[in-house]
Amino acid sequence: MKVLAYRVLCVVAVFAVLGLLLRAVSTGIVSDVAERTEKPYRVSIADNDSPAYKIGALILRPIIEARIDRYISEQGLAEYLHNMASATPLKENFRLVDMEEGEGREVLCGQKVSAMILHFPMDGQESTDPLQAARKISGSTQPVSFRLGSHEVKELNYALAGMRRGGSRIVTITRDGEGKSDSYYVQLTSVDDTVPEAKDIRNLMSFDKRDTGSKGAITEARCGDEVSVTYTVKDVRGEVLIEDRVVDFVIGARSVPIVLELGIIGLRSDSRRSIIVPPELLSGFDRGVDKHSVKIIDVQVRHKAAPTQDGK
DSSP states (O other): OHHHHHHHHHHHHHHHHHHHHHHHHHHHHHHHHHHOOSSSSOOOOOOOOOHHHHHHHHHHHHHHHHHHHHHHHHHTOHHHHHHHHHOOOOOOOEEEEEEEOOBSSOOOTTOEEEEEEEEESOOHHHHHOHHHHHHHHHHHTSOEEEETTOOSSHHHHHHHTTOOBTOEEEEEEEETTTTEEEEEEEEEEEEOSOOTTHHHHHTOEEEEEEOTTOOSOOOBOOTTOEEEEEEEEEETTOOEEEEEEEEEEETTSOOSOHHHHHTTTTOBTTEEEEEEEOGGGOTTSOTTSOSSSOEEEEEEEEESSOOOSSOO
């Protein structure tokens, strides 16, 4: 009887020790797997204290990851996902909230527009004097006309670009170092000129390639920014027609070929963009570029002066 009781106690002790070991090992291994960062994605497993659940997750995770890895490899997405995962996030000081979508075509940077712009908050005197506040609001309801890209508040150029007639947005701008933010209500009341090349511009095909070794602050080319662009023009056979030419301009000022100006909008400073350009958009380039066949333009951009954080 004593021998039987002794054996039962031994079996219970062994199972208890195994249970503790399995719990500790499974927790340690699964936690380690969850912290791995060499893959461009992450498989999330819901938390559960059960050792059996953790071991099951440990067994299933490699199977799931193998399927994902195989799909990524077959589709040629490995480099793309790696670049996306390792990309330096953009530092932006503004936020857009759409109120009304509007109608018609999206306005292009450089077009003449009329917009109603209402600025909040008001200064101290206007906040305490209802009459002055009323005058300001009344005056702000009158549309102002300007060429998109030339407004002194840079973020308003960013906000209006791509809007449709009658559309409205709230623009919130954070003032770094001042601990406050400003808000603008903007409504695009009219687009006052046309761009003959607008349809071709909207249908441009372009491809971006990220430079993962890029260092320093990352910026993005937007309407109204002052930029320096390096570009190369090639024909469809790859023959170089213009190589590494540098041009400085303000986006929207219409001082360079329109495809070069509007084709770089949205391009990050840590990337290179290849633009497939139809003959209709080749006007403005020198005689070395014939205007009768498709060309490929490779561009890189940097800001001559980093976009300010105070909207000026």
